Amino acid sequence: MKYDVAIIGSGFGALTAAALLARRGLKVGVLEQAKYPGGCATSYRRKGYWFETGATTLVGLDEHMPLRYLLDHTGIQLPVQQLELPMQVHLPDGKAVTRYGHLEEWIGEAERVFGQRGQRAFWEHCYQVSRQVWRTSLQQTSFPISNAKDLLLSGLRVRPSQLTLLPGAFRTMEDVLRKYDLLQHEPFVDFVNEQLLITAQNYLPEVNELFGATALCYTLYSNYYVPGGLINLVKPVLAYLGRQGGEIKYGCAVQEVKKLATGYQLRTSKGEVQSRFVISGIPLNNTVQLFSEEKVRQRLQPYLLGSERLNGAFTMSLVLRAQEARQVLHHQVHVPQGLPEIGSKSVFISFSHPQDTQRAPAGEVVASVSTHIHHPQQHLIQHKGAIEQAILEVLLQRGLFRREHILSVQSATPGAWEFWTRRAYGAVGGYPQYRHTKPWQMKDARLDHRGAYLCGDTVYPGQGIPGVCLSGIIAANKLLQDHF
Structure with a gap:
């Protein structure tokens, strides 16, 4: 099998990159070791029932968000149903906190449960940060910077509003709660910590303000249910890929990737695959095992988490x-x-x-x-x-x-x-946020700076369907930026 781009894994980041590259006329082959597509954002069938594999709510379809970008650039339509109430949180004292989807309603609910002190200012601040983070993310698709062209393009795309986000990379969510006099409010701290755990995979002292504010506000954007399960989020993307001449191979586990003079050779459980370019959509810890080239292993080593x-x-x-x-x-x-x-x-x-x-x-x-x-x-x-x-x-x-x-x-x-x-x-949920790792220190989409790239939940920007979708957008953008 020969492709322009061989993509390892069919997680939503990988499928995003596949769709965007196929749209540009490249022949794309997705190599998936399982019998279902979608990675952590899919469903599986057992005894006649469809269960979710991982993520269970869908956001990212609002303006200036990654899934909206994908749909706008491809014309893909998703069979989704908007939820009026995104979720409820059940506290130890028996109270149920409803995460309303509108900011004013949510602030009213937060004040009812946790008291008025600091709540409005805190949530208005987080929502403002989260909106700017999403807008900036799609304006700066050459970020994180890893070559001179990234630097040039990022500089050309800088807007004054983007610069206001920079201090947030140096503050933790613990600092933000302290600023609004909420750090001594134990029930609220517990609430925020457990909400961060399911979105940023870590707690207040480790999650920086940019990721934390965005993670806490996901219920304030349109939340959707996918009838039939998240596999029906994946199927329209695969159908689009097929219409563009791409394909997916199931039960095709990649075992080794070798750099050739004119591209890459992938040894798989179903034979050899050759391609001009490679995108790994699987975790960094798995990706490093596929590349026999010592230079690639050394380059990835600083980014790996045990x-x-x-x-x-x-x-x-x-x-x-x-x-x-x-x-x-x-x-x-x-x-x-x-x-x-x-x-x-x-x-x-x-x-x-x-x-x-x-x-x-x-x-x-x-x-x-x-x-x-x-x-x-x-x-x-x-x-x-x-x-x-x-x-x-x-x-x-x-x-x-x-x-x-x-x-x-x-x-x-x-x-x-x-x-x-x-x-x-x-491991689930991707790499957790840690305070010592700033956004520009996360692994960017380039794997070997020749023709291999990365996306998924262990590279920038990280967790969640919108996050991995953005990582796929960035991987596709950098491949095109480097070679076309």
């Missing part, structure tokens, strides 16, 4: 009898005492829409549950059943469903995640 700095997940997939129509499909439940064996202090659950008969038959719904496990390599789960039961009790106590409605339960550990996805350590 298991002790990553998060895995304990996940559960439930089939339930449908209850009355749900107003809110996504819930985070705080567990201050921590879950047995893993110590996690919050659980996230997403229900399928009760009218979505693609994922479950009428009268039933499916639910995806996840909770973080720090340092997944160290946490070899010994008593999976105990964790499973503890999570169910937490969800039952909050009235999210009743015991008699449970039809089936299946759970998976980081080890199972690693087995099925091949992601190193079974």
Whole structure:
């Protein structure tokens, strides 16, 4: 097989790059080791039900956001359904905090639950930062800078409003809470920490203001549900790729990448592939294992994070009898005492829409549950059943469903995640934010500065469907910038 661009993996960042490059007339081949496309943003079928693999809510379709950019440049249309209420957070004292999708409504709710002190100023500030971050991200697609042309183009694209973001790279979210006199408000600090964990993969002292403010405000943008599961987010992109002459090969695990005089040779489980260019859409920890060239390995080494700095997940997939129509499909439940064996202090659950008969038959719904496990390599789960039961009790106590409605339960550990996805350590959510790593110090899209590139949740900008979509936009842009 020969391509202009061989793309390793079919995560949403990889598919974004594939679609944008195919649009420019390049022959693109996507090599996927699994039998389903989409990576962490997809669904899988089991016993007639469709469960989500990872991410369970969709944002990024508003103006100046990455998915909107992708759709505007390709004409792809997505079968989505906007959510009126993005999510609820269940606090230890029994209060339910509704994350309203409009700023004024959300500020009113935050003041009702946490008191008026500092809330309005804090959330108005975060929302303003988040809007400017998204706008700047699509204006500066040569960022992070890694060659002279990046520097020139970034300089030409600088706007005064972009410069106002710079101090935020040096402040943490802990600093921001201190500024608004909220750092001593323990319930609010706990709330923010657990919200950051599911978006930025870390806590207040480590997450910088730019990423933190953006992460905390994702519910203030249009949130969507995809009928049939997130695999139906992926399918239209693949259909577009096919119409442009590209293709995807399933069960095609890439085992080695070699640089040739005229391009690259990829050894896969289904034979050899040759291409002019390569884009790796898999994690850095996996990417480094594919390249035998020592110079490439050395270049990546400073960016790699070990298991002790990553998060895995304990996940559960439930089939339930449908209850009355749900107003809110996504819930985070705080567990201050921590879950047995893993110590996690919050659980996230997403229900399928009760009218979505693609994922479950009428009268039933499916639910995806996840909770973080720090340092997944160290946490070899010994008593999976105990964790499973503890999570169910937490969800039952909050009235999210009743015991008699449970039809089936299946759970998976980081080890199972690693087995099925091949992601190193079974890590989820991408690389966590750390205060010592500024945005311009994150790995940029160039792998070897010759013809190999990177995208996905372990390179700039990181986590979430909008983030990996942006990484795919940047990878495609830099490839075109370098060679066309």
